[in-house]
Amino acid sequence: MVEVFGNKATRFGFGEGLVELGKENPKIFVLGADTVSSVAINSFGKMFPDRFLNVGIAETNLVGMAAGLAIAGFIPFVSTYGVFVSGRAWEQIRTTVCYSNLNVKIGGSHSGLMVGPDGATHQALEEIAIMRCLPKMKVIVPCDLVETRKAVISSVCCDGPVYIRYGRENTPIFTKDNTPFEIGKANILIDGKDVAIIACGTMVYEALMAAEILEKKGIKAKVINVHTIKPMDEKIVIAAAKECGAIVTAEEHQIYGGLGSAVSEVLVKNFAVPVEMVGVGDKFGESGEPINLMIKYGLKDINIVDAVLKVLKRK
Amino acid sequence: MKIADLQLISANVRKNIIKMLEAAGSGHPGGSLSSVELMVSLYFQHMKFNPKDASDPDRDYFILSKGHVCPVLYAVLAQLGCFDNDELYTLRKEGSRLQGHPAKDKKLPGIEVSTGSLGYGLSIGAGIAAGMKQANKNNKVYVLMGDGEQQEGSVWEAAMAAAHFKLNNLCAIIDNNGLQIDGTVNDVMNVNPLSDKYTSFGWHVININGHNLDEVDKAYLEFKTEKEKPTAIIAKTVKGKGVSYMENLAEWHGKVLSKELMEKALNEIDASVK
Numbered sequence: 305m306v307e308v309f310g311n312k313a314t315r316f317g318f319g320e321g322l323v324e325l326g327k328e329n330p331k332i333f334v335l336g337a338d339t340v341s342s343v344a345i346n347s348f349g350k351m352f353p354d355r356f357l358n359v360g361i362a363e364t365n366l367v368g369m370a371a372g373l374a375i376a377g378f379i380p381f382v383s384t385y386g387v388f389v390s391g392r393a394w395e396q397i398r399t400t401v402c403y404s405n406l407n408v409k410i411g412g413s414h415s416g417l418m419v420g421p422d423g424a425t426h427q428a429l430e431e432i433a434i435m436r437c438l439p440k441m442k443v444i445v446p447c448d449l450v451e452t453r454k455a456v457i458s459s460v461c462c463d464g465p466v467y468i469r470y471g472r473e474n475t476p477i478f479t480k481d482n483t484p485f486e487i488g489k490a491n492i493l494i495d496g497k498d499v500a501i502i503a504c505g506t507m508v509y510e511a512l513m514a515a516e517i518l519e520k521k522g523i524k525a526k527v528i529n530v531h532t533i534k535p536m537d538e539k540i541v542i543a544a545a546k547e548c549g550a551i552v553t554a555e556e557h558q559i560y561g562g563l564g565s566a567v568s569e570v571l572v573k574n575f576a577v578p579v580e581m582v583g584v585g586d587k588f589g590e591s592g593e594p595i596n597l598m599i600k601y602g603l604k605d606i607n608i609v610d611a612v613l614k615v616l617k618r619k
Numbered sequence: 620m621k622i623a624d625l626q627l628i629s630a631n632v633r634k635n636i637i638k639m640l641e642a643a644g645s646g647h648p649g650g651s652l653s654s655v656e657l658m659v660s661l662y663f664q665h666m667k668f669n670p671k672d673a674s675d676p677d678r679d680y681f682i683l684s685k686g687h688v689c690p691v692l693y694a695v696l697a698q699l700g701c702f703d704n705d706e707l708y709t710l711r712k713e714g715s716r717l718q719g720h721p722a723k724d725k726k727l728p729g730i731e732v733s734t735g736s737l738g739y740g741l742s743i744g745a746g747i748a749a750g751m752k753q754a755n756k757n758n759k760v761y762v763l764m765g766d767g768e769q770q771e772g773s774v775w776e777a778a779m780a781a782a783h784f785k786l787n788n789l790c791a792i793i794d795n796n797g798l799q800i801d802g803t804v805n806d807v808m809n810v811n812p813l814s815d816k817y818t819s820f821g822w823h824v825i826n827i828n829g830h831n832l833d834e835v836d837k838a839y840l841e842f843k844t845e846k847e848k849p850t851a852i853i854a855k856t857v858k859g860k861g862v863s864y865m866e867n868l869a870e871w872h873g874k875v876l877s878k879e880l881m882e883k884a885l886n887e888i889d890a891s892v893k
Contacts (some may be wrong), residue, residue: 359776364742365773369746371742371746372749373747375732376747376749396773399733399735400739
């Protein structure tokens with residue numbers, strides 16, 4: 305059984321990480337865009353009001369002002385819903401932040417189908433693709449609240465832009481404070497030699513559940529948490545391909561351009577093995593209960609199991 | 620500095636703009652020439668800026684939001700001694716620190732941030748200004764924009780925020796030359812009345828003739844005394860100013876200069892300061 309320590313949304317990990325950083329580092333500055341409570345940056349605002357700005361519903365100015373604060377020597381974090389911060393302000397992120405390699409950290413909340421009833425307009429499913437193609441940008445997709453907090457804290461260790469993708473709905477907490485976390489270094493959660501399941505974000509827990517189901521079928525799966533999509537831990541991916549000979553990727557994101565694509569790019573250049581991708585199949589989401597949407601769009605443990613069975617036939 | 624000296628510097632900057640653009644074989648003369656006096660007064664009379672240490676934390680900040688007119692910025696920085704004059708002739712060439720639009724990663728002294736996609740500078744400036752306020756520092760922030768650039772929605776997100784956060788240390792300079800690539804700003808997409816727009820957004824607005832060095836000087840002085848509001852200096856200018864065959868013609872937004880036309884331009888500029 306996968307050990308679970310609680311059930312709470314990753315957004316609170318983002319907020320906790322900011323408060324922790326704010327206490328230690330007077331250069332931390334946080335900017336929001338009218339969604340400060342729902343993306344959980346309000347606690348920072350209450351504690352450090354002189355290092356907090358709410359720019360209103362204006363995402364391009366959100367990123368532009370953060371760029372200015374970085375030029376002024378601060379370490380600005382911005383956050384709002386992932387669709388808006390990554391999409392509406394994409395060119396500001398590209399041309400102002402990344403091209404100048406400014407020290408701006410971007411939190412994209414409300415990621416994935418799990419946003420539920422708000423429907424497709426608010427379900428961010430493309431951010432990994434449109435952020436990871438940007439030079440200088442690092443992209444982190446933490447798997448639970450604890451890892452999100454660590455991602456926030458680690459993001460200030462390196463100078464330059466970082467995008468952290470997190471969510472609104474409660475999800476299982478299954479990593480601990482002492483679970484290793486290093487940007488760019490994937491974690492092997494379960495070892496196995498038959499197939500490697502490479503997952504990020506909410507799908508890491510599903511991958512662990514899938515491994516349990518597979519074990520009952522006599523299939524030993526390796527489960528890798530690739531919390532950093534960029535820079536990808538190529539070593540661990542290549543080693544998994546060599547050892548297992550077949551890979552399944554799992555992400556709560558569009559199939560095109562996300563984790564599955566990033567892993568495949570590494571494989572085709574280094575050690576090509578059959579890959580199956582679990583993700584949203586080139587479609588928009590819709591309104592519904594988060595759990596029902598995850599089932600409907602094929603983002604549950606059983607979908608990973610099906611993908612494993614399929615990829616094993618191609619081995 | 621005396622007006623006569625500033626006029627000489629302006630003429631020299633104009634000549635360098637013409638020469639570097641001729642050498643580059645492409646680029647944007649019209650808007651570079653229209654903002655010369657605004658830039659010369661700023662850098663030679665008003666901005667706290669040490670050419671020997673362009674990243675001095677006590678400096679005032681300048682953001683070239685209309686990045687395509689970087690020839691004027693490069694010429695001013697060279698004139699100040701930030702780098703050798705000869706480097707101006709590398710403009711737009713492979714390996715040059717003088718990219719076609721300002722590039723932070725090329726580490727040319729005096730370039731705070733990469734710009735060139737229009738409508739971004741005012742937000743960046745507002746962010747720096749907010750940072751200076753938070754740090755209780757008196758550094759001023761200047762952002763040069765075009766009048767056509769005012770068509771970008773992001774300008775108004777920034778304008779709203781700068782007034783809301785009472786960024787009186789922020790000065791927007793609008794080079795109001797009336798032209799953009801496709802024709803007159805009034806015909807393409809009217810941005811007027813600009814004064815009323817900025818006033819209604821909560822800004823302190825100063826209208827000047829952007830080629831009159833005395834008026835430009837006074838406008839910057841007035842900005843420095845403003846206690847609460849951000850300042851917008853709306854400067855009426857002539858696109859292509861100082862070169863007869865370019866003045867007020869949209870086609871000179873981005874047109875190649877021949878050797879003959881360069882000589883004609885240099886002679887005209889010389890004659891203007893004799």
